[in-house]
Amino acid sequence: MQPAVDIWWTIGEHAEKPRAAATARDLTAVPLEWRRGRRGRFLADIARRSRGQTPRWSAGGSARGWRFNLSAGQHLSLTDSGRHLIVAVGQGVPIGIDAERLRPIEDPLGTLARLGLADLANRLGRLGPAARNLGFVHVWTAFEAFLKLERLPWDIAAAEFGKLQGKWLIKTTGRAYLPAGTGLPVAFAPIYAIPGIILTVAAPFSCPIEARRWEVCPTGHPGEEFSGHTAG
Secondary structure, three states: OEEEEEEEEEEEOOOOHHHHHHHHHHHOOOOOOHHHHHHHHHHHHHHHHHHOOOOOOOOOHHHOEEEEEEEEEEEEEEEEOOOOOEEEEEEEOOOOEEEEEEOOOOOOOHHHHHHOOOOHHHOOOOOOHHHHHHHHHHHHHHHHHHHHOOOOOOHHHHHHHHHHHHHOOOOOOOOEEEEOOOOOOOOOEEEOOOOOEEEEEEEOOOOOEEEEEEEEEOOOOOOEEEEEEEOO
């Protein structure tokens, strides 16, 4: 299997607030809100495409509920931001994804400092507000994607991620990234295929990434609309 990442995105509903406390029966690999409504139809259709059959979500796929292994060599990661819903399938490569809307962020530098990323916070602090927000979103989505990829407790993941902060490059525009080919233990790929959204894919190594938009056809059956974006 040639390692690659397939990303699907759509516009759906905000996550519903839980009506009651979670029970043991709810602790499955796929969160409850992703198993019903438009989210459920979207995820089930992507899983059918990848697995070749309707999935049964169970706790056997992921102890932490962030990544579900569809079949041998296929790894699933989910994220949302507002009404944007995003599903990624890693073909022969473990993945973690996270997305954030581009919008004013309250106290981005303080958030990074509390995460143990004081060096990055200081460098972003030299930029104007818009560039600072963009840089924060790049770093934050990379951290969240790393957290999902590694499935580590928050404090341990933050400490490991913090070891990389000196290697980040920050442009005056706010674009922040880790350069490829520097022997890093993880590769981060920012994806700009979704209007108004920064999406970051974390994987153990760089591989081709393709993003598509998913829609429901007029017939009522799930369909697809290609966004024409590929990242290496």
